[in-house]
Amino acid sequence: MAVCARLCGVGPSRGCRRRQQRRGPAETAAADSEPDTDPEEERIEAGAAAVAGAPGGRGAGPQPPPRCSLLELPPELLVEIFASLPGTDLPSLAQVCTKFRRILHTDTIWRRRCREVLHRxxxxxxxxxxxxxxxxxxxxxxxxxxxxxxxxxxxxxxxxxxxxxxxxxxxxxxxxxxxxxxxxxxxxxxxxxxxxxxxxxxxxxxxxxxxxxxxxxxxxxxxxxxxxxxxxxxxxxxxxxxxxxxxxxxxxxxxxxxxxxxxxxxRIYLPPSHPDDLIRPGLFKGTYGSHGLEIVMLSFHGKRARGTKITGDPNIPAGQQTVEIDLRHRIQLPDVESLRSFSELSRLVLDVRERLRQEQQQQESGLEEGEAGGRQSPQEPQRGPAQPGAELPAEKVGEAGGAEAAGAQPGQGQPFVLPVGVSSRNEDYPRTCRMCFYGTGLIAGHGFTSPERTPGVFILFDEDRFGFIWLELKSFSLYSRVRAAFRNADAPSPQAFEDMLKNIQSLAS
Incomplete structure (x- = not known):
């Protein structure tokens, strides 16, 4: 609102100019998110909405006789009048009195001014x-x-x-x-x-x-x-x-x-959010060995979560999917003393990978048998080895983990420590975590040569931090949420977001 007032020549421009020269984008976003109206202005806005939507403007009851003074008109009518005036007339109008100046700062006028002033x-x-x-x-x-x-x-x-x-x-x-x-x-x-x-x-x-x-x-x-x-x-x-x-x-x-x-x-979009997401998706800062910190976008796609690189390095370029988390397969970590053993963690992760490989083979075998038979009724549930399909419930993962085996409910913390031999750029990682899942991470040689996905562990610490242990690299990446407020960054539709992800990944290949 203050921006438009500046553009139209309304308001204390000298003070506003000093502020805009000194502040950065984070301060600008914070200022935009704070209320910029007093109770009187909120009342004006509510009245303006009523005038726009209902004849008679101020509700039922006898109407006051017409007044001759513009100053005595209801504020909501003044908003409608002032909003229709040319922008060049508003600076002089703002100098008439305090009431006019306050009205000229309302959000209704601000939106109209911005539509006029902002060019291509x-x-x-x-x-x-x-x-x-x-x-x-x-x-x-x-x-x-x-x-x-x-x-x-x-x-x-x-x-x-x-x-x-x-x-x-x-x-x-x-x-x-x-x-x-x-x-x-x-x-x-x-x-x-x-x-x-x-x-x-x-x-x-x-x-x-x-x-x-x-x-x-x-x-x-x-x-x-x-x-x-x-x-x-x-x-x-x-x-x-x-x-x-x-x-x-x-x-x-x-x-x-x-x-x-x-x-x-x-253009890139922020990932859309859904009520059943594990945490709120968004942008995160993550450690990548000798490459320092990089920006990753965490998004949810049904039973899977993906981390897409917004910034990259000579090995894995920006746009590539750095990690993928299988939310169907939860891993129950052992007690802290056992967790210090890398071989124990490796055993848990590789057990899940082998289970997934067998499930995939069984599914492919079941599909081949179905195609060869050709007589199975579509209403008859398919039986046999393909039954434990890809969407295996988390509580039935067995020894690899699960809600029942975990003994801890989502939101409760369990002790966490990095296994001996796992390197980390940041030793100040959380010592408790909420839950862990099986995942894969993308590794490659310099210049994105010989890329391959290797198994790992996704560790959810809290709403704003998660980690990933790269099993083959014996390294740990810690991610923390980017807290900046980004405007005009929401995708117009879920499909637009998916198309954007495919586009930046194809450009990185």
Whole structure:
């Protein structure tokens, strides 16, 4: 609401300008989520709704005689009158009195003003994934004051997975100019400079910097690289030289070369939520060995959950499905002392994998027998080895786990500790968990060579944290929910979300 008032010249623009220059996207989202009305304004809004929906406006009973003063009209009528006026008249109207100023800040007028002011770039609002080789990324385009701003979201510094996301502005569009809007590139350390945005198609757009010299630093490439390491990794070159120097040089080269040229973005949606989901789906930050922290989208698809990479690395690119959880097969962890043995955990997981393999063979065998016989009545339930199908209830998993074997109800915690020999970037993981399920994780060589899915354990700690033990790698990934408020990011339909997942995965292959 305050945004529209600024666009129309209403309200204390000087103070608003200072706020929009200083605040980031997280503060903007928080401010948007807080109530911006006082009780009087809420009463005005309720009255405006009544006027729009019912003749007579103020209910039954005798109507007061007509008044000559505009100030004495009911507030809900003033809302309708002011909302129909040209935007150029509103600044003068707001200076008449306090009552008019308050009315001009109501949400009804704000929505109409925004529809008039926002130009063709309103279509780029929402979440996007940049095409930066295997690395991907997360861009959030929002209205912020007098601008449309594209904020690039980055994971926290490794291994602090519970820390808030970092963000930096990449471009901004001036809202006040309708026909030939000014686009500015914000990348680099020399301030805003001339840029360009091209809307390729409905769910795709590209950006280009027209003054790439603003990306350069006076000390040359060496100073740029050291500054980038401090900002992106929180450490100096000497601190991390021995860990992953070659990877860092490659990442920096791709990152800067893409922003020096044209960069394409493709729309992504947040996963839809259902009442029977294990936890609320969304974006999570996860640890990936020497690759640091990456952003993963957790979504639910019936009896399965999937983690899709929004950011990637040289081994597994962005867009690939990093983990898949089979919610039909719950694993009961042993007591803490037994859990410290990696061989015991491995036995439990491999038992489930073998059970699944046998079930699949039995199903295929049953289908072949049915096709060969050809006489079985469709009403007759199929008997034989195919009966224990893929949707085996969790409580019947047997020795591998289940609600009855667990002895703990969902929501109750059970002790958890990593087995000896399992590596973890973050030792500050929760020591209790709610439940565990069988899952598979995607591993591959450099350049996504020889990809394969290997067994693992999905550990649900709480509503905002989960983990995954990669059995073959003997490593543990901890994931923490991204708490940023993303606007204009909901999928228009479940099918649109599924199509988006298929699209980003096909681009990563």
């Amino acid at each position: 770039y309103r279509h780029i609002l929402g979440l996007w994934q940049p095409d930066i080789g295997p690395y991907g990324g997360l861009l959030n385009v929002v209205v912020d004051g007098l601008f449309i701003i594209g904020w690039m979201y980055l994971p926290p510094h490794d291994p602090h997975v519970d820390d808030p996301m970092r963000f930096k502005p990449l471009f901004r569009v001036h809202l006040m100019e309708r026909k030939s809007a000014t686009v500015e590139c914000m990348y680099g350390h020399r301030g805003p400079h001339n840029g360009h945005i091209q809307i390729v198609k409905k769910d795709e757009f590209s950006t280009k910097c027209n003054q790439t010299d603003h990306h350069r630093m006076s000390g040359g490439r060496q100073e740029e690289f050291r500054t980038w390491l401090r900002e992106e990794w929180g450490r100096t070159l000497e601190d991390i030289f021995h860990e992953h120097m070659q990877e860092l040089i490659l990442m920096k080269f791709i990152y800067t070369s893409q922003y020096d040229n044209c960069l394409t973005y493709r």
